[in-house]
Amino acid sequence: MVNGRSIGDFERIGTHSHIRGLGIKDGVPQYVGDGLVGQVEARKAAWIIVNIIKSGKMAGKAILLAGPPGTGKTAIAVAIAKELGGDTPFMALSGSEVYSTEMKKTEVLMQAMRKTIGVRIREFRRVYEGMVAKMEIKFDKHPYNPWQQIPVGGKITLKTKSEEKTFSIDSSLIQELLSKGVSEGDVVWIDEESGRVHKVGRAKSSEVQYDISSERVVDIPSGTILKEKEFIHTVTLHDLDVMQSQSRGLFSLLFGGLSEREISPEVRQRVDEIVKQWVDEGKAELLPGVLFIDDVHMLDIECFSFLSRAIESELSPILILATNRGITRIKGTDIVAPHGIPYDLLDRLLIIRTKPYSREEILEILKIRAKEEKVKLSDNALQKLADIGHTHSLRYAVQLLTPSSIIAREKGKEEVGATEVEEAAKYFISIKESSQYLKSLEEQFLK
Numbered sequence: 001m002v003n004g005r006s007i008g009d010f011e012r013i014g015t016h017s018h019i020r021g022l023g024i025k026d027g028v029p030q031y032v033g034d035g036l037v038g039q040v041e042a043r044k045a046a047w048i049i050v051n052i053i054k055s056g057k058m059a060g061k062a063i064l065l066a067g068p069p070g071t072g073k074t075a076i077a078v079a080i081a082k083e084l085g086g087d088t089p090f091m092a093l094s095g096s097e098v099y100s101t102e103m104k105k106t107e108v109l110m111q112a113m114r115k116t117i118g119v120r121i122r123e124f125r126r127v128y129e130g131m132v133a134k135m136e137i138k139f140d141k142h143p144y145n146p147w148q149q150i151p152v153g154g155k156i157t158l159k160t161k162s163e164e165k166t167f168s169i170d171s172s173l174i175q176e177l178l179s180k181g182v183s184e185g186d187v188v189w190i191d192e193e194s195g196r197v198h199k200v201g202r203a204k205s206s207e208v209q210y211d212i213s214s215e216r217v218v219d220i221p222s223g224t225i226l227k228e229k230e231f232i233h234t235v236t237l238h239d240l241d242v243m244q245s246q247s248r249g250l251f252s253l254l255f256g257g258l259s260e261r262e263i264s265p266e267v268r269q270r271v272d273e274i275v276k277q278w279v280d281e282g283k284a285e286l287l288p289g290v291l292f293i294d295d296v297h298m299l300d301i302e303c304f305s306f307l308s309r310a311i312e313s314e315l316s317p318i319l320i321l322a323t324n325r326g327i328t329r330i331k332g333t334d335i336v337a338p339h340g341i342p343y344d345l346l347d348r349l350l351i352i353r354t355k356p357y358s359r360e361e362i363l364e365i366l367k368i369r370a371k372e373e374k375v376k377l378s379d380n381a382l383q384k385l386a387d388i389g390h391t392h393s394l395r396y397a398v399q400l401l402t403p404s405s406i407i408a409r410e411k412g413k414e415e416v417g418a419t420e421v422e423e424a425a426k427y428f429i430s431i432k433e434s435s436q437y438l439k440s441l442e443e444q445f446l447k
Contacts, residue, residue: 018368019034019035019078019079021033021079021083022036022043022047022076022083023035023043027047029047032364032368034079035079035368036076036079037361038072038357038361039076039355041353042065042067042072042352042354042355047083049063049352053084053288058318060348061311061348061349061350062311062318062321062348063350064296064320064323064341065352066352066354068354068356069324069395070394070395071356072357073294074092074294074322077320077322080320081289085287087120088118088290089118089236089317090289091115091116091289092294093294094295095295096295098299104262107262107263110268110306111238111263113291113316113319114241114315115236115238116289117286117287117315118234119234119237119240119285120233120285121235121278122230123232123283124231125192125193126226126228127229129158129190129221129229130158130160130164130187130220130225131159131185131186131203131205132156132159132183132184132186132187133164134155134156134157135154135156135182135184136155137154152174154168154174155167155169160220160223161220161222161223162222162223165225173190173197176195176197177197180199181199182197185203186200187200187201187221188200192226201217202215202217203218203219237271237275240271240275241271242263244267244271245264272315286315288316288317290317290318291320293321293322294322295322296321296323296339297325300330300332301330301331304341304342307345308342308344323339325339330342358390359390362386362389362397365398366385366389366397366398366401369401373402375416376405377401377416378415378417380417381417381418384421384422385397392431393430393431400424404423407423407424408420
């Protein structure tokens with residue numbers, strides 16, 4: 001039996017999809033604001049960081065978020081990116097992800113950094129825009145097959161609200177129109193220089209109308225047919241690196257072969273020069289994003305050396321690191337250092353601490369997450385989850401939201417009660433309970 005729910009009902013709720021910003025009003029952190037709760041000192045520090053970035057004085061610096069697990073380090077990093085603007089590129093990376101058999105560690109970090117630097121390219125092009133009022137195609141015999149006819153030219157009449165013109169077109173443009181499925185009544189753009197055709201949609205006032213159609217319905221364009229339009233394309237430096245590296249290989253160019261996994265410094269240098277030229281000419285602007293590396297103590301001395309040099313580069317994103325370690329060994333050495341990070345990089349970091357949440361703060365966070373996951377909680381259930389979060393961990397309490405909701409739904413309830421929370425906690429035990437359980441059975445294990 002097919003379930004009656006629509007496709008739109010199935011959606012992915014992200015861990016930090018509820019975060020809209022830092023929740024700062026007039027320079028003062030709100031207790032609950034933009035999806036964040038508590039961590040007033042850390043959010044105030046992050047707000048100061050945002051102002052440093054906007055004033056262009058973040059060069060050669062990076063941020064370190066230090067605090068216990070489950071204290072909102074990733075949430076603050078996401079909030080910083082949101083405060084910088086909705087189109088700010090953001091990428092989250094774990095310290096363990098840099099280790100690969102197919103790519104060097106420094107290459108993984110370099111690609112991650114260039115994926116978080118956007119390039120907004122502005123391009124002005126002259127286009128013919130209008131509704132296709134009439135299209136005539138002239139056919140002739142194929143030069144190598146007299147039994148087959150091919151388009152060799154024709155005429156197209158474009159119409160706007162203010163004018164109507166007929167143009168003679170060659171065979172290549174006719175083939176482009178036919179390949180895009182353009183017919184009379186469609187609104188199109190035709191690039192004057194390249195002849196490239198873009199089908200916008202079906203005109204509202206078209207003579208041929210359909211009751212059911214997958215095509216977009218648009219208004220007839222206004223103004224002249226030949227006009228200059230601005231096109232905006234947003235890509236990342238990594239996208240440009242890939243395009244440039246693929247264009248270099250003759251095999252890739254002719255046969256569509258796979259590009260190399262690692263990109264050479266020469267290609268990146270060429271891309272940087274092109275982008276700088278575009279910026280100087282006013283054709284493009286850079287959008288520095290945020291690269292968040294969690295569990296930074298998992299990186300080794302080679303990675304730290306690379307990051308120390310990378311943050312001083314002209315084309316560098318905002319680097320935010322996070323760790324829950326105090327004094328630990330730097331990976332790849334026998335040196336013990338704060339957070340497992342070399343001192344030369346630590347000196348470049350602005351360190352923000354995050355503190356464990358109180359029970360009241362856990363309660364507010366659970367309210368926000370329940371609303372985001374569309375789970376209705378009774379007051380008793382909310383209090384029970386807050387107790388669990390305070391006793392065990394916030395993440396464990398949040399993890400119980402959806403199982404409790406499913407248990408309540410199976411019982412025919414629309415609202416989750418304390419009974420359903422207790423039942424979910426019985427099925428899905430905490431870390432403390434699981435470790436104690438296995439410890440009690442240690443004598444039965446092989447040693």
